[in-house]
Amino acid sequence: MGAESQARLWLAGRLAPQTLLLAALILVVGIVLGGRSSLVVALAALVAVLLLTIIVQARLRRMLLRSLVVLPVVGVIALFMPFRYVQEWTLAGLGAAYSGAVGQMLSLVLIPWTCLLVMLLLLELCSQADLLYALERLRLPRFLLLLLNFSYRYVSSLRQQLRASHRALVSRAPLMSRRRQVRLYGNLAGSMLIRSHDRGERVHAAMQARGYNGLLPRLVRQKMQAADLACLAAALFFAACLVLL
């Protein structure tokens, strides 16, 4: 049995998914509010999240690799952020602006990176079905829940469909210019929408055939208990520490 399933089993029996989702959101708020004011706090938050990842035996390496996706975005923002402090557009002026903003630049990278790690940790601990259930328990509007559920389920179908359409397109148009291809992809998007609608109709029929009444049923409906409250209290305490430090 892998580390992931051990961690999931360990937590699944004790904490409701809505608790984990709420705790993650509380941590994110704490990290954003606390890390903004101090680089030390941002670093402390990062270390704490990494430690938590190790304690619950989640796949740290996989999480770190996935989290890298945020770096190009925040890296660029951080790179240009000191420009707002430039008083004189000379090399010396730029140097001064950058040297005065190193801490802020690092915070700017660390905060979103840590927040993403928190969310990835949540994904390690909860299945997609658990997360949907958590959102339902947290009163997310039903149509949004269904939308999320089907988006997850049909992303791969959509990808396959797009790949098939792309192959059909390029196999019959080897000499087509890129410009025309782009225009054709526009048409393709239109036909994909129509196909999606058709499939949606069929899926809806299949759901109706099995007694669908607007709710996504679930076998185990976990309610919040003492352990959940303790977890939320710990998350609140940690977030408060980050903000108040």
Added chain:
Amino acid sequence: MSCSITYTDVHYRYADGTHALRGISFELQHGEHVALLGPNGAGKSTLMLLANGILMPNSGSVQIGQLQLTSANLPAIRKRVGLLFQDPDDQLFMTSVFDDVAFGPLNLGWPADRVQAEVQQALEAVGLYELRQKAPQDLSFGQKKRAALATVLSMQPDFLILDEPSSNLDPQGRREMIDLLQKLKQTVLIATHDLDLVWDLLPRSIVIDEGQVVASGPTRELLSNQQLLEAHRLELPGALRYGSGQGECPSR
């Protein structure tokens, strides 16, 4: 409890004007396994959707056991009629195989332990219990077909309406599906172009074309009638073609 299905002079016209069914009448007796044959566009799928109340007839009546197909009876009818769609991707919409198979029983309001037991039984019947936590999109096509059948079996329906259960399966997958179908105890209506499956498995057949029943009777009698089959864009099953030497030998 009566487990027959009766269609009486059923007409159905789609919103675009297509007249899909033009006075269809037939009856399926309790426990019968019947094939529904016909060319593409004959009205087979429409007929099947009517059995579950996904579509409602414009005129005529559909009776499921003692229940007349009306809006008021829909929940009761959907409890009793299991519908398997041709494309398993239409049937499997939840995030795991287990959740998908549990969807119907949970909607029926069964207690958790019964749902658990029914899901396990259905998944074991189709040989997919080990894959219960997998996402449906990660299954092979044959596995998806079997999972789709499990979603219907878990509801313990009295009637099974199956649309092309063996289509697009490789020989091994097709054989597994046939083995599964052979074990079904319910009243079963199977729409298919797989005439070999019909020949082997289903004692009675109904042929429809252009929204009407054109023939009904013992399968072996109907499928031996080459004239009838050709008139409705069907062909002799392999057992007959190769047996009578009318087809090409696959090894040649």
